[in-house]
Amino acid sequence: MAIRIGIPRALAYYSFYPQWKTFFEELGAEIVLSPPTNKHIVNQGIRDTVTDACIPIKVYHGHVASLVDKVDYIFVPRLVSIDGEATFCPKFLGLPDMIRSSIKGIPPLLSPRLDIRDGRFAPVKAWIRVAKALGAGYQQALRAYRKSVKFRQYYDELLTSGMLPNEATALLDRLTVSLRTERKRLSEANTIASAKASSIPTLESQNHIRLAVVGYPYMIYDEFVNCGLLDTLKRLGASIFTPEMVSAKDRRAQAKKQPKYLFWYYSNQVVRSVYHFIQEEMVDGLIHLTAFACGPDAMVDRLLELDCKKNGRIPYLSLCLDEHTGRAGIITRLEAFTDMLVRKRGGKQ
Ligand code: SF4
Incomplete structure (x- = not known):
């Protein structure tokens, strides 16, 4: 066994x-x-x-x-x-x-x-x-x-292309099973490339807003902890960008903008991806998911807020989560934030 x-x-x-x-x-x-x-x-x-x-x-x-x-x-x-x-x-x-x-x-x-x-x-x-x-x-x-x-x-490439971790993991699982059971040489590179091409987010209407949702991966992708935040935002018509969608190369290019590197790996990834979103004018607003009692986030949250202010007053929402966070409270804040972004763009409600 x-x-x-x-x-x-x-x-x-x-x-x-x-x-x-x-x-x-x-x-x-x-x-x-x-x-x-x-x-x-x-x-x-x-x-x-x-x-x-x-x-x-x-x-x-x-x-x-x-x-x-x-x-x-x-x-x-x-x-x-x-x-x-x-x-x-x-x-x-x-x-x-x-x-x-x-x-x-x-x-x-x-x-x-x-x-x-x-x-x-x-x-x-x-x-x-x-x-x-x-x-x-x-x-x-x-x-x-x-x-x-x-x-x-492969996984990092899929995430960079716009897939979420559960989608990328499922695709790689299918690929592994095919390689094992079909006993034929699948082209791993082609499978990855076609999955990447189909996952790039597209804009659909004037009301469509682009949001960066940043924070540590275990805050962004754990649907129970964040009360289904990504699904709620998609329902509200937002295209979502996360730090994992920024390539390692693009993040490295942003490192020189940091006055001082942070001590923590994930914190650097978050800050650099935000610099990238701002530089490329990819987003209309930014949501930072933080964990109550997180030491590193006490600094990262403030840094991001200041960067959003400094770079054209990009709307910024900080959501602090813990085990008491309620779904209704999160939805209300997301609705208010996305409504404000749509109004700012001059779109209809
Ligand atoms: S303290 Fe912050 S960075 Fe450390 S595990 Fe908790 S949430 Fe993550």
Whole structure:
């Protein structure tokens, strides 16, 4: 029977899941993904964490708890730095320790320390150690690692083209199944290219507004935590742009505009993507999703607000979310914000 590895559908899941899944499946493991966030998961997470933790950390604990009886291992990486320039927020760095001390009766954790600052080959070595702990040989581990990196690249390309993480993940799953079951050489590159072409957002009417929805991926794409914000905005007729839709190259080009780099990886991604949206005049307004009790966001939120003011007074809405956020309150604020943007453009209500 295959080893079952649990992956919590939270935090960095939205950035790396296809890579992680590919790696473990190439080693012959079965992936058990926790369900989409729901009330039970949030309540469980609140019970298991310290009260002053941010909502994404509480949610993460709930996802881990939901996997406890179902798997042989749970994958909780210690993400430190993947670009050598910034680190993940301190809560990511201490995540495996927090989980071990807070959740009783958990199966062993797989917690590679991923820090490119330890040397160019440090991440691959960390992944190979994980594979060996699961009984794989060196060559098999290396093959799995290489394939997983390729899938991360595909995933990033799909996100950059305008797909949401769940759409890109579903497409890559279909591609993997086709390669396995049809036993024919599908052109991975062609599949990715045609999916990209069909996902580019288009403008439809004068009332159509373009919105940047920025923040950390686990705030933007977790529909339960943000009360279905993306769907609500689409219903209100908005085209949506998120930080993941800005390519790494475009983000790098914006880095020089930062008076000082931020310490945290995701915060830099958010700020640089906003600079890109502003420079390219891509959006009519900007919504920043922040988590109550998030230390990095105390600074990022203020920075973005000032940048929006400085660059042509771009309308800015900051939404702070926690476990008490109500759907009705979010919808009312989004309706008011989009109405104001339509009026500003001179469109009809
Ligand atoms: S960056 Fe903020 S929201 Fe994300 S884990 Fe850290 S404190 Fe929580």
